[in-house]
Amino acid sequence: xxxxxxxxxxxxxxxxxxxxxxxxxxxxxxxxxxxxxxxxxxxxxxxxxxxxxxxxxxxxxxxxxxxxxxxxxxxxxxxxxxxxxxxxxxxxxxxxxxxxxxxxxxxxxxxxxxxxxxxxxxxxxxxxxxxxx
Amino acid sequence: xxxxxxxxxxxxxxxxxxxxxxxxxxxxxxxxxxxxxxxxxxxxxxxxxxxxxxxxxxxxxxxxxxxxxxxxxxxxxxxxxxxxxxxxxxxxxxxxxxxxxxxxxxxxxxxxxxxxxxxxxxxxxxxxxxxxx
Amino acid sequence: xxxxxxxxxxxxxxxxxxxxxxxxxxxxxxxxxxxxxxxxxxxxxxxxxxxxxxxxxxxxxxxxxxxxxxxxxxxxxxxxxxxxxxxxxxxxxxxxxxxxxxxxxxxxxxxxxxxxxxxxxxxxxxxxxxxxx
Amino acid sequence: xxxxxxxxxxxxxxxxxxxxxxxxxxxxxxxxxxxxxxxxxxxxxxxxxxxxxxxxxxxxxxxxxxxxxxxxxxxxxxxxxxxxxxxxxxxxxxxxxxxxxxxxxxxxxxxxxxxxxxxxxxxxxxxxxxxxx
Numbered sequence: 014x015x016x017x018x019x020x021x022x023x024x025x026x027x028x029x030x031x032x033x034x035x036x037x038x039x040x041x042x043x044x045x046x047x048x049x050x051x052x053x054x055x056x057x058x059x060x061x062x063x064x065x066x067x068x069x070x071x072x073x074x075x076x077x078x079x080x081x082x083x084x085x086x087x088x089x090x091x092x093x094x095x096x097x098x099x100x101x102x103x104x105x106x107x108x109x110x111x112x113x114x115x116x117x118x119x120x121x122x123x124x125x126x127x128x129x130x131x132x133x134x135x136x137x138x139x140x141x142x143x144x145x146x
Numbered sequence: 147x148x149x150x151x152x153x154x155x156x157x158x159x160x161x162x163x164x165x166x167x168x169x170x171x172x173x174x175x176x177x178x179x180x181x182x183x184x185x186x187x188x189x190x191x192x193x194x195x196x197x198x199x200x201x202x203x204x205x206x207x208x209x210x211x212x213x214x215x216x217x218x219x220x221x222x223x224x225x226x227x228x229x230x231x232x233x234x235x236x237x238x239x240x241x242x243x244x245x246x247x248x249x250x251x252x253x254x255x256x257x258x259x260x261x262x263x264x265x266x267x268x269x270x271x272x273x274x275x276x277x278x279x
Numbered sequence: 280x281x282x283x284x285x286x287x288x289x290x291x292x293x294x295x296x297x298x299x300x301x302x303x304x305x306x307x308x309x310x311x312x313x314x315x316x317x318x319x320x321x322x323x324x325x326x327x328x329x330x331x332x333x334x335x336x337x338x339x340x341x342x343x344x345x346x347x348x349x350x351x352x353x354x355x356x357x358x359x360x361x362x363x364x365x366x367x368x369x370x371x372x373x374x375x376x377x378x379x380x381x382x383x384x385x386x387x388x389x390x391x392x393x394x395x396x397x398x399x400x401x402x403x404x405x406x407x408x409x410x411x412x
Numbered sequence: 413x414x415x416x417x418x419x420x421x422x423x424x425x426x427x428x429x430x431x432x433x434x435x436x437x438x439x440x441x442x443x444x445x446x447x448x449x450x451x452x453x454x455x456x457x458x459x460x461x462x463x464x465x466x467x468x469x470x471x472x473x474x475x476x477x478x479x480x481x482x483x484x485x486x487x488x489x490x491x492x493x494x495x496x497x498x499x500x501x502x503x504x505x506x507x508x509x510x511x512x513x514x515x516x517x518x519x520x521x522x523x524x525x526x527x528x529x530x531x532x533x534x535x536x537x538x539x540x541x542x543x544x545x
Contacts, residue, residue: 022445023455024438027289028193028296028348029257030456034202035290038171039423046421050482056422057429057481060161069167073206082294082456083449124162155312156322157305160422161429161481163327168423172290179288183349189289190348194296215323215427216316294459295523300468304437326427335433339472390428 015048015090015143019105023082031079037105037113040088041074045101045117048090052139065130067099067119074115080107094140097121097129147224148181148276152238154217164212170238170246173221174207178234178250181223185272193257196266200232200252207248213240227273230254230262281314281356281409285371289348297345303371303379306354307340311367311383314356318405326390329399333365333385340381346373360406363387363395414447414489414542418504422481430478436504436512439487440473444500444516447489451538459523462532466498466518473514479506493539496520496528 025036049055049067060066080086084107093100098120105113120129121136132140158169182188182200193199213219217240226233231253238246253262254269265273291302315321315333326332346352350373359366364386371379386395387402398406424435448454448466459465479485483506492499497519504512519528520535531539 020446020449022442023293023459024299024301024441024445026294026456028190028292028294029199030294030460031201033175033290034205035168035172035175039168042166042168042423043421046423047419050419055482057161057425060422061429066162068164068212069209071206071208072167073204075204076202079201083454153313153316155309156326156426157308157312157432157434159323159427161425161427163323163427166423175290176288179290180286183286188349190292190296193289216321294456295465297467299441300471301434301438301441305434308432308434323427332428334430334478335475337472337474338433339470341470342468345467 014145015051017044017047017088019044019086019088021080021082021084021086026082029079030081032081034076037076037080040086041103041117044088044090044103048092048101048143052143054136054139059136060124063133064124066122066124068122069117070098070120071118072115074103074113076113078107078110078112080105080112086112090143091145092140092143094132094137094144096131099132099140147222147278148184149220149222150177150180152177152219152221154213154215154219156215159215162212163214165214167209170209170213173219174236174250177221177223177236181225181234181276185276187269187272192269197257198263199255199257201255202250203231203253204251205248207236207246209246211240211243211245213238213245219245224278225273225276227265227270227277229264232265232273280411281317283310283313283354285310285352285354287346287348287350287352292348295345296347298347300342303342303346306352307369307383310354310356310369314358314367314409318409320402320405325402330390331396332388332390334388335383336364336386337384338381340369340379342379344373344376344378346371346378352378357411358406358409360398360403360410362397365398365406413544414450416443416446416487418443418485418487420479420481420483420485425481428478429480431480433475436475436479439485440502440516443487443489443502447491447500447542451542453535453538458535463523464529465521465523467521468516469497469519470517471514473502473512475512477506477509477511479504479511485511489542490544491539491542493531493536493543495530498531498539
């Protein structure tokens, strides 16, 4: 499991004082980017150096409680890797209470449109280290 | 059904030349905002003048084909209203081919946290005009 | 002069009900993108097909009046082309009143870091058609 | 002087692999938000609890060198407070080299449009602690 804290900023909030949904999605996306960097396969490197990417094919989220500016939201990301795709499970919590949860599905795809491919062994191993048993 | 065209901009695109996912979500969110304005209940007015909002409680999308800068993406929004919540169904198409599809669920909620309430009659009628039979 | 109307959306607004500054900058950037498409040299095409770009080297803006959700902001863009760079002058107005004004400077640069180059003749001519006399 | 490190993410970058300008502006805005929190006057608190805000009235930036995904950009913010307004000076550096520099001007304004007011003494003192001598 990977964990980071996202602080909701004033510029993320709406007239009710709560985070705009697109800004929450920005934070989720940033979390996947931080996670890939953490495990040694940053998005920018796999595309530039290894010739493949992890495009998103699905996202499914529930927003259970609103978040306000100044809230420190602990976002957990747990990868669940398959052969050619990976599911990133997310839970966001504020003071221990779940604010959102859901998942993304990303496929391992050849750059330039050649379709799905198997994960390289080292990337798969890195993903499995953070997976649930 | 409501329909608008979203042109993918250079500033929406990534190193592969395709639209970043958070920018697609921005476009979806803008579409719901344009739809509510179209039916006479813009988000800014229902919050300021009627004391309720339509917060998002769920979103579930599939991204079927990438979109590039300059693509004119026709986004359809079809509302499916219930008593206290509404489902917005989306389909995005580029040159007739589906690029993404999915839905959002929004609840009719008292401003300031009083929980869900029934839609006012006129808003419900306006939503139903755009619903599938 | 090029002109487009930007409608401020609920998701652009802050707890005071006015547009967040980064969202105004998004709208400015979208306007330059729409302008370049209008004159036949969309950003995505000059980079893919002509091997140069127009990176921003400076921006200078004054925000004179706040904008609210639902405001239809008429944004004017007037290009002032030089030999190797162009200044885009912007004025935003709401109900005739100036809400912001300022400019961007963009240079014509070889892709891949080769430095500034002169505008191709046809692009320069296209920019001059929209310039002030 | 206040300092934070902004890591450019894959989702911030364009087809040339460099950061989109609106994403740099997001990072600047986030930096001002982090700074105000650091000095004990977060934007969300001064608006909710003290009845004033610090709306932006001007921004002026130069972009001197492009930034790529994975770059750790050290952003310095130095406030220069006046009686009723404050100038935030910014410098961004990557590996010691300046990537952008510029400033914002923010006024201390009564909430709800009552115009500019003097800074409260404690906020002014907090700003001066981070100012250049």
